Amino acid sequence: MTELTWLIPLLPLIGFLILGIGNKYLTKSVASTIACATILGSFLIVLSILFPLINGTLANTTISYFDWINTGSVHLSFSFLLDPLSITMMTIITGVGFLIHVYSAGYMSHDEGMTRYFAFLNLFVFSMLLLVMGSNYIVLFAGWEGVGFCSYMLIGFWYKNQNYNDAAKKAFIMNRIGDLGFLLGMLLIFQTFGSLDYATVFTTTSSIESNSSVIIAITLLLFVGAMGKSAQIPLYTWLPDAMAGPTPVSALIHAATMVTAGIYMVVRSNVLFSLAPFTLEFIQIIGLATALFAATIGLVQNDIKKVLAYSTVSQLGYMFFALGLGAYSTALFHVLTHAFFKALLFLCAGSVIHAMSGEQDIRNMGGLAKKLPITFYTFLIATLAISGIPPFAGFFSKDEILAHAFEHSPLLWGLGLAGALMTTFYMFRLLFLTFFGSFRGTEHQKNHLHESPLSMTIPLMVLAVLSTIGGFIGIPEVMGGGNWLKKFISPVLGGTAEVHTLSHETEWLLMGLSVGAVLLVIAIAYIIYVSKKTVPLTEGVETSVAQKTLYHKYYIDEIYDTIVVKPSYLLSNMLHQLVESKLIDGFVNGMGTAVNKTSAAIRFVQDGSISYYLFAMVVGIIMLLFFNTVI
Amino acid sequence: MNVLIIISILGIVAMVSEIFGLRKSIWYIVVATLTGAFIINLNDWDTARRYYDDMVFIDNYAIAFMGLLLFLAFVWFFLSKDQYESDQFNTSDHYAQIIFSLTGALVLVSYANLSMLFLGVEIMSIPLYILAGSRKKDLASNEAALKYFMMGAFATGFLLFGITLIYGVVGSFNLSQIQHHVSEVGNLPLMFYAGVVMIMIGLGFKVSAFPFHFWAPDVYEGAPVMISAFMATIVKAAAFGGFYRLFSVCYTDISGHWAGTLSIVIGTTILIGNTLAVYQVNMKRMLAYSGIAQAGYLLLTLLVLTNASANALIFYIASYAIATLCTFGGLYWVIKFRGNDALDSFKGLGKSNPILALAMTISMLSLAGIPPAVGFFAKFYLFTVLLEKGFMPLVLLSVLGSLISVYYYFKIIIKMYGTASDDTSTLYISIFNKAVLIIILVAILAIGIMPNFFLGIITQ
């Protein structure tokens, strides 16, 4: 069953190599076929492993291929781990990845760089698979960095536009800040446990005291890595900018898979994190803060992708919130459902943008529901899912998070709910502004409006189905479900059972409350944007300070620019012009100059006059005699 | 001893050769005789003998130095052949005087008596006073001769005064008796030490140590180029031979009394020589200062006075002299083609005459003490000998000096390879002269790589 495991990441890699090397010679259709085929192949192999794992006919397996770095105390093998956690992620990656590949075949068909696009998309899938399949931190790190690079290449896919390139660079560098934390965390793990293998690390934690400084340091450092990759405060600003890339990329990388790598990593390291309640609390705070913070920004954005981007940041915050509560499987559940509905949202947005010939501003849209029916309905499903309307996927996962929050404290529950309501509001705002009302774009755009081709709509429909039913794998007990996912994952969580202990009545009550509130918010949004036909104001028009601050994303980018980027350049200049040229090189050159100057000065001693020479000689003689005989 | 006689006779032959119409063949006679003398000299190896009532002592040290001097003279005659063929000078007169001077130099490295030291110095110097002024119409040459003469005579006075004071204490000019007196009798009066310093001054002048170095740059600049070459190499080598011989034989036991003074002289010589060379724009002057600095390194051996230091001295002086000779040889051609001896005449030489440029480069590397040229090994050996006796501060100073010296030696290299000349004509040097340069080059490199043979010379 597992003999073909190595092919799972290798197929996309082969795809990448074929597309990369044959870039010039392949036609677009061949290229897209190769790309999709390789991912499909991987997906099928993943399924062939998934089912035995579910059946229990296949136990957790580590497959070791070769020694990667093996020297001294470092024994790192290139090996894969197949367990419920990794297989879940692999399924998402290859499954959603395949759908997005198919979608891309339509979406990118007019782009001259399509082969290049698919090459990097394949490489991304390869890296992402490496990330989740690795059986030790170093393979994870390899994938971790690999996805960062692919993200860089794909955000800057339209490299002629320097703004996109800036966005790509920003993404990579911010990720790298996190990577440093992650690397240091890894080093500390290595230092502490003498290994980077999950198996070894997680089984030797007995000697570590809970909340000891080492484990807090390790987990915090790992979390810094997650912050970068999963766009948490304060390292989130790259993600909205990353929307510069093609929309399917945003769907795959910046919604469904890569950004959830941080969550995967924390879930994977749950043994360590559970030993550090302090860190968990910290994650809780960061997660919740991110969820709320990003949601408020999302309320006023006008770019369809930006709204989705902030929504993603916010949802990721939610997931970390769940992790901070110790609800690892819940977080993973949300990863799963989020992958479905957020990918769907992005793909729909892509379809809209496709139809609008590249227009992304929702102020210029409206009334698209009739022209783009499939897109509209799928978008609606996704919006319902993200808003947490039962029985759509988002409801179950979100509800579980809120339940865990309530168990901790009602305040957290309240804040969590507030986030969810904001999410609902901006999502419906988006929905209403885009698909309802009358068209606000140009005539040209209006004539051009069309539903997307099948290659794009089929993935939409598949994802819509998944967004609808995806939640059923985690139906909570209270609804009579067995929370199948939790059980499936539990071996990975090593018995740290995380069942919330709320009574069924409370649970029902909470659900009712949240659903009720959500419906209320939808109604409000409907009144504002459909009934009153409010359209966000164009830029430059005076608005309230609060709104302006939100619109400008709390000026975080500007603040970072002022406190990090500019001082760095200033320091660079100062070091170069002052320290380097004046101080160090000045000293070095000064020595040379000193010799030169001395030489120039004392050569006048040799003034050409014999009498003077003789005199100098005699003085010298007298001094020598004096020195020798007297002293 | 035979060598001394042969070379003296050769001088006379050279002087009268014109009368017998041998002018054309005198070069061949000289070269052949020098070769013969060299072989005869080597034949005496390991037969330490004293001659004429202990006036001359041909030991291995003397033989080594005499061999070196003969070899350098041999090379000199090759390098200067073109100059004398172009009839600027009266060949036989010049040759005679050079050979007389060489005789003096040979005496200076083989003496066993202070009177022979004095005679050696004088026999070596007087012809050079004349040679320095041999461009009779040239004011620079006149001035060089005057300066050399005036200061030489003055310094001779001090040398003699020193000898006299030593004689006053010991009652003999004989080196072994002086040595005996120093080691056995002891309790030396102040007069003796004053005499030692006076002799040090007189010889210090010959080797152009600070503060008696003033003549060197002016004289080198004014004198004809090959005469400067002779002064910078053979004369300096002989002076060091004499200097070291006297101090190693006689004054080893009282080194505490003069080593401090000498250290000061050495330190200042190295610093002043190197520093002053930096700003020079005239090649000959620069070489003069470089020679002063090198004299400082060479004087370091006098602080140690062991067999090893004698080896180091010979090796170093040989390496210095051969490289300097080669440099002057190259300079001669540059002056011939470009008309002046400014550093700027070397511009673009790398293109216009690669062989000449290569010769200059290797010589400069050797002088600067960079492997694989022989100069490096000489410096290395010198430092080893010194560090063994713990002269760390002086060695560090020498290293500093070496670094400064790289500055001016490399000026030439940079001029040759790094800058283009306005005059792009290719310079033609005959095959013979090219061959001479190449052979010297090979020697510089070969000895640098295989110095083994020369290191064991002095092993009494």
Add this chain to the structure above:
Amino acid sequence: MNQLTELFAPNLNNYIILCSILFTIGVVGVLIRKNIIIIFMSVELMLNAINLLLTAFSVHHGDSSGQVFVFFIMAVAAAEITVGLAILVMIYRNTGSVSIDSLRNLKW
């Protein structure tokens, strides 16, 4: 009277002092005079001081080699001064001056 003779008797120290003074006069002469001929004479004075001292030492030690050395010095000095005068003549022909400062072009 006897004391006086003893005081002025030519003992070695007196010779040394006398010769040193003569030598110093020679040195000072070299240093302060500008005429090359007079400088030559001063150099001769230095050498003669040495000659005198050598002779005195020679007598003191009862060793004749010192006096032989004096002859060497005289011979060499003669040769040397010949060369010197020749150089001087050459310079005089070229510059018309016998001043030591007439030639100071080679410097720095």
Add this chain to the structure above:
Amino acid sequence: METALLIALPFVSGLLTLMFNDGKAKMVALLFSLCTLVNAIYLACNFCTCTVWHYELNMPWLTSLGINFSVGMDGISLMLVLLTTALVPLIILSSFQREITNAKSFYCLILLMEAALIGVFTARDAFLFYIFWELALIPIYFICLIWGGENKNKITFKFFLYTLAGSLLMLLAIILLYINNPARTFAIDQLYTVGASLDFGTQAFVFWSFFLAFAIKMPIFPFHTWQPDTYTTAPTQGTMLLSGIMLKMGIYGVIRWLYPMVPDAFSFYAHYAIILSVVGIIYASFIALKQNNLKTMIAYVSIAHVGLIAAGAFIGNLESLQGVVIQMFSHGINVVGLFFIVQIVFERTGTYDMSVLGGIRSKAPLFTTCFIMILLSSVALPLTGGFIGEFLLFVGIFKYHSIIAAVAGLTIILGAAYMLNAFQKVMLGEANTNTSDFKDLVLTEKLVLIPIIALIIWIGVYPQPFLNISEPAVKALIEVASKTSALNH
């Protein structure tokens, strides 16, 4: 014997190159250097891990001073020899698109330098080591002086003098060790014992003398100011030699000649050296951020990278030393690639100024791919050559001191920043007048870049063969160091 042959081969072939005319010289030089490479690979294939030292030759040279022509290879030497022999053909090949005046001398000097470099990496006698050390300097000086660019005279001279200053001090230290050696030889094994037995003051002198020589060569902050100018003005082949191979001399020196030589002083002073190295990483990285001259920027990048390697060398535990060895190898390949990229850009556009470049990516996809690969390796992305060494180095440094590792780790961020900055400025955006007729790679250029990329991937994916080569040697080295240190206490 084989080692001596390996040194002699490029030396002789260098001289032979002079016999050919300028047109043929490059092919001849390439062939000769390939022969050397084949020879080195052959030796590597026959290299077993059963003993530490291989292919030894010990021939008396200057018997009266106890100097022997003693060469041999252990794993570390072999890695560097492989690096040298692999890079030289690439460097020669990289010059094929250039018009070089007096080409035969150029190639002759490159081959002579190769011989000297192999000598440095294999010498087992301190004197011999020093000779090769200096010999390596001379060809490169002339390469930079004769074929250099703007302001070359002053800059190359500064380079020469600076490095010479360091090596002269090293010479003194070697002499000091020698005269304290009762056996009066320069044999490295004996000097290890001698060095350890010295009193602390002398050890300190030896340490700092060696340190200066190596620090200047690498260069470590603040002894680096010769480097950016020299790299910029030197002909690209010279820069490749300097950065690809020559700076490894300094690092090699640290691990072979300094680390086991004076254990007391090393353990006492290494801390300062490490701090300097790490400061250098940050310092150079920051400066690289704002450089507009592509070549100068890469020069600073090199300082930053070398800082990390140097820190690892001074830490001297097994992981860091293994990291040093593999990173030396991969850095050499990388930096040669980077400078070749720079050269290609310069040849096509005539400028190093990044602010007037841009848009090359759309014109030259193959070139872009190569650039990206090399860039990835220099930002140490996993599965590229740069990562393995960097990771091992970090493991080693972290073992030594976590804060230092954290500070050194900033290079991960800064490295990404400056490399991507440069990439964006040079390659991305719209093509302008400078870059609008940028041609993609031609055959010889491909022949240079493909091996480089292949090696980058090989080291990144399967570095084990390389690690296996050097591991016994590194272990032996550490053993020597601990033994000599124990001897003294």
